[in-house]
Amino acid sequence: MARTRKTLPAKVDVAHLISAGVLASVCPRALIEEVLAHTGRASQRERRLPAPAVVYYVMALALWREAPLEEVLRVVCEGLSWLGQGQGAAVQASKSAISQARTRLGADVMHQLAQRVLRPVAPPGLPGAWYRGLRVMALDGSTMDVADERANAQFFGYPAASRGSSAFPQARLLGLVECGTHVVTAAQIGPYSDSEQAMAAKLLPAKLQADMLVLADRNFYGFKLWELACASGAKLAWRVKSSLKLPVRRILADGSYLSEVFDSQDRQRRRPLTVRVIDYTLQACAIPPQDSYRLVTNILEPAQADALELAALYHERWEIEGVFDEFKTHLRANSTVLRSKTPELVRQELWGLLLAHFAIRQLMAQAAWQRGLDPDALSFVHAVREIKRKMPQAAAIPP
Structure with a gap:
């Protein structure tokens, strides 16, 4: 037809x-x-x-x-x-x-x-965009299908599939988003093979500010990237994998506790970074109760950010998934690539x-x-x- x-x-x-x-x-x-x-x-x-x-x-x-x-x-x-x-x-x-x-x-x-042009736009103190004087941001990545041309395939590459490769090459997009407005304030674009951690290491030092609180999922945590992001002065609340060893150093009044993380190359463990750990489980929701969450943050004092408040705030990170949906579904209309x-x-x-x-x-x-x-x-x-x-x-x- x-x-x-x-x-x-x-x-x-x-x-x-x-x-x-x-x-x-x-x-x-x-x-x-x-x-x-x-x-x-x-x-x-x-x-x-x-x-x-x-x-x-x-x-x-x-x-x-x-x-x-x-x-x-x-x-x-x-x-x-x-x-x-x-x-x-x-x-x-x-x-x-x-x-x-x-x-x-x-x-x-x-x-x-x-x-x-890309920048945060929410004025200070605007409800939904700020938490205790900190601008709530989210970091995440996604992929976009590109035209199946030889040059695109060679540069961007294909994602793996159960049989062969996928139908289209894919570009990887990493974004830093202001949660209260869904505005993308900074981004990195690269081939599919680029890791989100490596892209974040290029993006964050120049774009993070001291008045930001950055949320990220468990695929981003790594000692070097964490150290790099902390050096910007921004506050962080990142989910980490349950396999990460975080020994209890001191239990705090709100139920969180202080621990230490080390670079994998620091065999003698001479250069620790102190983090605050928040363990929690969601109740009365679609997620199974046994699926617990673990956050690490560089906000070490409960008076500055209560553990329960940070646990609730972390789920603002899903706002960035809505932003990627706006790119891939609503702006692209019926176009698949x-x-x-x-x-x-x-x-x-x-x-x-x-x-x-x-x-x-x-x-x-x-x-x-x-x-x-x-x-x-x-x-x-x-x-x-x-x-x-x-x-x-x-x-x-x-x-």
Whole structure:
């Protein structure tokens, strides 16, 4: 059966222009020009697809996953032209011309933009985003299917399967998320073979701050990564495997206890790090009672964070699973894999996806705070639809 080619409206209406405005509000033209000059990717001559327009186009691919490449380009260029008080003439470009424009842009520009744009957005003390003066963050990783092309397969690799390999190569994505707003504040992208611990070791030193409380699951704990994260000044509450030996050094008033951890290479055990251990079991829930949890934290005083409170707070870590669901299900719509056919363009597309997600989530947070709501109370799917079709508020358009 022949597939019906989806098209966007022939006339770019206010709703589509609003979408361009949301993207432009996150990445202003001045910032894009600055990054293009810094990376040496600014257009050297007048082109039908100048570099700044391609930047917005890459972000827009995340909003219109279901539309052909040429349709997305037309909407973005006409929308940006309208925002800039231009004539809004249609831009005609083939898939080949679009691919060449994206290749000229490369991935580094989008990466540098993400480094400049992605950040926490919750103001101090906002309920649901802070705990005792600490911004609640979560660290986790996921994978994204990429096009089954030879170059992608060689660079990203396939995950193992019971018989042979999986259908598509996969890119690994590591994210640091602000739990109260679902905003991705920092990320790393790499091949499937990259371990999440190794990626976290590159990400955390530059991105952790002293006012953060970082939650992570048991696959992240390792002495070197723990020591590295502690050195940033951030507070940590990470789940650890039950096989980790944590001898009791001193029992504290709230039932937690102090212990010591060592580097596996420290045979003489001369350089310990003191941790506080919280053991607990969830009752009256779907998880079997015998499945106990063990957290370690560098908050050593119960007065600063009670064990029961930290045990309850740890489950905010699941907020990051919702963020990955927003990437993989709601932004990608019916698309099962990323569009790009080379590793460079895959990374470019992923950074564009992160920037578009940030734009949506920042707008949702601002809308919620104006009405005294928790951003979690708003529907991400509904927000995406509003941004794409139904939201003619002038506030979405940057001056």
